[in-house]
Amino acid sequence: xxxxxxxxxxxxxxxxxxxxxxxxxxxxxxxxxxxxxxxxxxxxxxxxxxxxxxxxxxxxxxxxxxxxxxxxxxxxxxxxxxxxxxxxxxxxxxxxxxxxxxxxxxxxxxxxxxxxxxxxxxxxxxxxxxxxxxxxxxxxxxxxxxxxxxxxxxxxxxxxxxxxxxxxxxxxxxxxxxxxxxxxxxxxxxxxxxxxxxxxxxxxxxxxxxxxxxxxxxxxxxxxxxxxxxxxxxxxxxxxxxxxxxxxxxxxxxxxxxxxxxxxxxxxxxxxxxxxxxxxxxxxxxxxxxxxxxxxxxxxxxxxxxxxxxxxxxxxxxxxxxxxxxxxxxxxxxxxxxxxxxxxxxxxxxxxxxxxxxxxxxxxxxxxxxxxxxxxxxxxxxxxxxxxxxxxxxxxxxxxxxxxxxxxxxxxxxxxxxxxxxxxxxxxxxxxxxxxxxxxxxxxxxxxxxxxxxxxxxxxxxxxxxxxxxxxxxxxxxxxxxxxxxxxxxxxxxxxxxxxxxxxxxxxxxxxxxxxxxxxxxxxxxxxxxxxxxxxxxxxxxxxxxxxxxxxxxxxxxxxxxxxxxxxxxxxxxxxxxxxxxxxxxxxxxxxxxxxxxxxxxxxxxxxxxxxxxxxxxxxxxxxxxxxxxxxxxxxxxxxxxxxxxxxxxxxxxxxxxxxxxxxxxxxxxxxxxxxxxxxxxxxxxxxxxxxxxxxxxxxxxxxxxxxxxxxxxxxxxxxxxxxxxxxxxxxxxxxxxxxxxxxxxxxxxxxxxx
Numbered sequence: 001x002x003x004x005x006x007x008x009x010x011x012x013x014x015x016x017x018x019x020x021x022x023x024x025x026x027x028x029x030x031x032x033x034x035x036x037x038x039x040x041x042x043x044x045x046x047x048x049x050x051x052x053x054x055x056x057x058x059x060x061x062x063x064x065x066x067x068x069x070x071x072x073x074x075x076x077x078x079x080x081x082x083x084x085x086x087x088x089x090x091x092x093x094x095x096x097x098x099x100x101x102x103x104x105x106x107x108x109x110x111x112x113x114x115x116x117x118x119x120x121x122x123x124x125x126x127x128x129x130x131x132x133x134x135x136x137x138x139x140x141x142x143x144x145x146x147x148x149x150x151x152x153x154x155x156x157x158x159x160x161x162x163x164x165x166x167x168x169x170x171x172x173x174x175x176x177x178x179x180x181x182x183x184x185x186x187x188x189x190x191x192x193x194x195x196x197x198x199x200x201x202x203x204x205x206x207x208x209x210x211x212x213x214x215x216x217x218x219x220x221x222x223x224x225x226x227x228x229x230x231x232x233x234x235x236x237x238x239x240x241x242x243x244x245x246x247x248x249x250x251x252x253x254x255x256x257x258x259x260x261x262x263x264x265x266x267x268x269x270x271x272x273x274x275x276x277x278x279x280x281x282x283x284x285x286x287x288x289x290x291x292x293x294x295x296x297x298x299x300x301x302x303x304x305x306x307x308x309x310x311x312x313x314x315x316x317x318x319x320x321x322x323x324x325x326x327x328x329x330x331x332x333x334x335x336x337x338x339x340x341x342x343x344x345x346x347x348x349x350x351x352x353x354x355x356x357x358x359x360x361x362x363x364x365x366x367x368x369x370x371x372x373x374x375x376x377x378x379x380x381x382x383x384x385x386x387x388x389x390x391x392x393x394x395x396x397x398x399x400x401x402x403x404x405x406x407x408x409x410x411x412x413x414x415x416x417x418x419x420x421x422x423x424x425x426x427x428x429x430x431x432x433x434x435x436x437x438x439x440x441x442x443x444x445x446x447x448x449x450x451x452x453x454x455x456x457x458x459x460x461x462x463x464x465x466x467x468x469x470x471x472x473x474x475x476x477x478x479x480x481x482x483x484x485x486x487x488x489x490x491x492x493x494x495x496x497x498x499x500x501x502x503x504x505x506x507x508x509x510x511x512x513x514x515x516x517x518x519x520x521x522x523x524x525x526x527x528x529x530x531x532x533x534x535x536x537x538x539x540x541x542x543x544x545x546x547x548x549x550x551x552x553x554x555x556x557x558x559x560x561x562x563x564x565x566x567x568x569x570x571x572x573x574x575x576x577x578x579x580x581x582x583x584x585x586x587x588x589x590x591x592x593x594x595x596x597x598x599x600x601x602x603x604x605x606x607x608x609x610x611x612x613x614x615x616x617x618x619x620x621x622x623x624x625x626x627x628x629x630x631x632x633x634x635x636x637x638x639x640x641x642x643x644x645x646x647x648x649x650x651x652x653x654x655x656x657x658x659x660x661x662x663x664x665x666x667x668x669x670x671x672x673x674x675x676x677x678x679x680x681x682x683x684x685x686x687x688x689x690x691x692x693x694x695x696x697x698x699x700x701x702x703x704x705x706x707x708x709x710x711x712x713x714x715x716x717x718x719x720x721x722x723x724x725x726x727x728x729x730x731x732x733x734x735x736x737x738x739x740x741x742x743x744x745x746x747x748x749x750x751x752x753x754x755x
Contacts, residue, residue, distance in 0.1 A: 002033060010037035016368060023362045031300045031348070032356045035363065038266040038304060039273060042529045045367040048495035049527040052508045060521035062484045068278075070111045070191055070262060071181075072523020074485045076549050078442060081185035083117040086125075086178040086450075086489040086545040088528035093175040096233040097142025101175050102150040103211075103236040106308050108177040109156060110262035113245050114311065116189040116252055117181025120425055121437050122151050124161040124177050125450045125489070125543040126414075129170025131406055131750050136165075139173050141751070147177075148417040153238035154245075157426050158418035160435035161450050162543075165406045168454070171533035176489040176526075178450055178545045182439060189252060191261035193275035193283055193314045193340045198258060200272070200283055200338035201320065203327050204244050204310035206293035210235045211267070211306030236308045240332075244309050247330035254326070256319035263310040269303045269363075271312040272338075273346045277364035284347040285338030287355070299348065299355040314340060374505055375498035395676060395724070396732035399648050400742050402681070408645045409746025431658065433559045433641050434479035436550065445550040447481035454491075454539030460612035461503045465510030465542050467612070470620045470685055471643050472546040473518050477624045478639040478688060480555040480631050481548030486515060488525040488544050493537020495529045503540040511542065517617040518624070520546060555631050559640040560654050561664040561717045566637055567694050568651070568666055570712040571704065572623040572687035575678050613684050620686040622707040627688050629703050635696045642687035648680040648724070650689050655722055656740045663736045665722050668715040672727030680724070680731075691717060 007017055010033060020028055020036050028036065038044060046053065058066040064081055065073035071085035089104025105122060112119045124147055129136035151158045156179070193200070211234035251257055259279070261271045268290070276283045287302050297305075315323050320336055327334035341347070346363065348356035359366075402408050415430035427445060428436030434447040451472040457464030473483045488511065493500045515522060525545075531538045550556050630636045642650045657663040670679060692700055697713070704711040722739060724731040 002027060006033070010034065011041060012037050016040060019368065023359065029355065031303060032358060034300050034304050035269050035356060035358060038269055039363040040367050042495065042527070044266050044270060046527055047368045048370050048372050048501070048529060049490070049504060050369050051371050052505055053527070055508055055512050056522045057512055057515050058521055058523065060485060060519065063521055063523055064185060065188070065523065067522070067524045069524070070114045072485065072487055073115065073188060074523065074547065075185055076439070076444060076446070076484070079184050079186070080439060080442070081117070081183055081188065082446060082547060083112050083115045083181040083183070084179065084487055084545065084547050085111045085524055086176055086487045086543065087111065087526045088489050088491060089175045089177060090172065090491065090528050090531055092233045093143050094139065094173055097139045098146040098149070099233050099235055101143040101146030102238070103234045103308050104175055104177040105147055105150040106236045106238065106241050107262070107264045108179040109154060109241065110264065110311070112179045112181035113248060114189065114191065114260050114262045115181065116187045117183040118249060119156045119179050119181045120423065121180045121435065121448060122156050122158045122178065123435060123448060123450050123545070124158065124175065125452060126161065126163045127169040127174040127454070127541065128165055129167055129173070130165055133170060136170055137751070143173065143175055144414050144417055150236055150238045152419040152422070154242050155422050157420045157422050157437070158415070159420045159426050159437065160430050160448065162452070163411050163414055164454070166455065166539065168538045171536065172531040172538050174491050174531065174538070174541060176491070176543045178487070180446065180448060180547065187252070189257065189260050190278070191275050192259040192279040193281050194258050194279045195314070195316065196281065196340055196342045197317050198340045199315050199317055199320050199336045200285060200340065201313040201315055201323060201334060202290055202310070202337045203247070203313060203332055203334045205237065205240055205307055206291040206333060207268070207297070207302055207305050207310070208293045208307045209297065209301055209305060212301055212304050234306050234308050240309045243330045243332055244311065247327045247332050248311060251313070251323050251326045254319070254322050256315050256322050257313055258316060259314035261312050263312055265306065267304060267306045267310070268312070273360045273363040275312065275314065276344070276346060276360040280344060282341035282343040282345040282347065282360065283338060284341050285349070287348060287350040289335050289337040291333045291335055299350045303348065303356070372495055372501045373498040374502045376502055377499040395680060396734050398681070399652065399732060399734065400739060402645050402649060403652060403739055403743040404746055406746060406750070408649055410744045411747065412744060413747035413751060428479060428556065428558070432479065433475040434481065434548070436479055436556060438553065443552040445553050445556060447476045447479045447548040447550055449475040449546045450543060451475065452541055452543035454541035456612040457503070457507060457542060458539040461506035461540055462510035463612045463615065465507040466514040466615050466617060467685055468542055468544045469511060469514035469518060469520065470615060470617070471641065472544040473520060473624060474641045474688060476546055476548035477627050478557065478559055478641050479550065480557045481550045482628060483518065483520050483546055483548040485523050486520045486544055486546045487523055488542055489528065490525065491528045491531055491538060491541040491543070493530070493532045500537065500540070507540055507542050514617055517621055557631060557636060558638050558658060560638055560656065560658040561666065561691060562637050564664060564717050564719055565694070566691040566717040567697055568668065568714045568717060569690050569692060569697070569700065570647070570687060570714055571626055571690060571709055572619070573684065573710050574712055575682060575684055613682070615685045622709050623686045623688060626704050626707045626709045627690065630690070630700055633699070635692055635700050637691045637693065639688055639690045642689055643683060643685070646681040646683050647687070652722060652739055652743070654689060655736045656743065663740060665718045665720050665736045666715055667718050668724045670724065670726040670731070674726050676726060676731060
């Protein structure tokens, strides 16, 4: 008997249960109810977001596979293709940080090689609460160790990402995992159960009780009993996954495999019904044949387990032995557990009895889709009052204070735990604007970036989303790449809250607008809802993963000063003429003055009061095209995006030593009537700092003029010091070594001194 209590335990509403009764024409048994519950969860069905996601642009000149498969695919020329995807593992990482993050890495890697591609790089976007709280430090240490533990053992370089600290993530950390794979475009595989009578083959780790109802857990908020959800978190084995990768890629070469899918969220349930759904076929499986590592597992447990390192294959009938020999060689379990049928039904047998019989479409394409209510948040109706008088500050102290804050300081403590050189493809190491890996045996390289700004999206979701896309594109351009396509991970609070759904709608409109104008179609992604605890949700946080192409390799550029005497030029506007933005920035200096000695709080206090800056996407596109063209003609020596912390932070970061380059400084000249706070620290978009040889200034100016882009000569690369003057006034003078030590020791110093 299915009671209200049982429905609540499965996160199913009474209306949804009535729909199940209508589909089956009878009452479901517990196994069937469990199958419906995971497939109709937010995590698997996208039932609250699907109606909005349809507005995203998904087609483009380079797109081979858009949303709907395990990963998106783009064409990079000369017969090569790239698969890439981003996924969230937020809830598991809060409950059990190490395994939650580790299995997030494992899952995204399987999404890549299930398409037939070999993973060549991984990145991550992380968000935690302030590090003065012991729990946040514990979660961060566990997450970083989990990412390192899985990626390093598997043998994929973790080459970049972002880490942000805000109070709203204290009870809901975000762990978004991104991966890229490379293959020939005639070797793509899809998650489809094609061919009536073909064999359904289970390969990989044996099924256990870990991770049961993981997808359901990821589709609800947390409360005082969150610790009890530890059994819902999977346990990973990166060494087994490495063997699974090699076995799958070898088996794919036989031509015997007609479909393949990762057993990720919802495990065996998801892989069977989705493969059948895509091919409009049915699948019949026998659970007695499923390899199990625990005794007495019920059909419910086997179908809902999210044990890691497992794949489901569909192989041509009569060629099973070819598959078995390969997996046996790699010491991986491979068992025929069923067959493809012609009736569109997921049919599950156990000990000779039928334990589940459900139409595949009811679990996939015909799952519920909700148009949830939308309402404007009350906070959006309050206008900030401008403060008329700026506060006079020691700008050198402000700069050093910002560099000491966790959000702007070096993330070396994190990325030093990752192996970023394994497979020897990495040619742009962490801390650059974009990560870069070479495509061996070609003159190509891939550039990758991850960017998001929850604080701005909280203040203006549409504008914040546009800024995130623009920044991700800009980072690729600074590395010498042309952006090709994007993926996204959209992290929100409770979708049953109309104000949250307003944020969702606005952010998707912002993403669509920016991706259209910047010509970066979305090839897939992930939506993570219910990132809230005790009713308190996170900032709306879209994370944009972008892939670009560098060709030839000689166009790649770093984001640091290279040679004394080079000229420092700003492409794009020095400031944006918007009164509200300037006024709020002036208001911030008053709060900064009382926090001079508490350097870790400076950026947080400043950022929380700063409204979302404006962006003109047409200007953004023209600035990026100017930089791209100048890169292609060899004019630019180095380039760096101006974003978090503004111009002063960008100049400081370009000064620091990078990978054998000696620290160099800069002498900057600003106009005499400059509002120093706005120019030095305003986070205006559409700006790129570049260095060029003096002889190339006129050529760069011509390119900028063609694209109607503002270009400002700021100063010169010098040795040892960062000097800023406004007219005849010395604004700041700081030793680069001093600033770099402050920057580097930000996180390292915190973790060297435990609370």
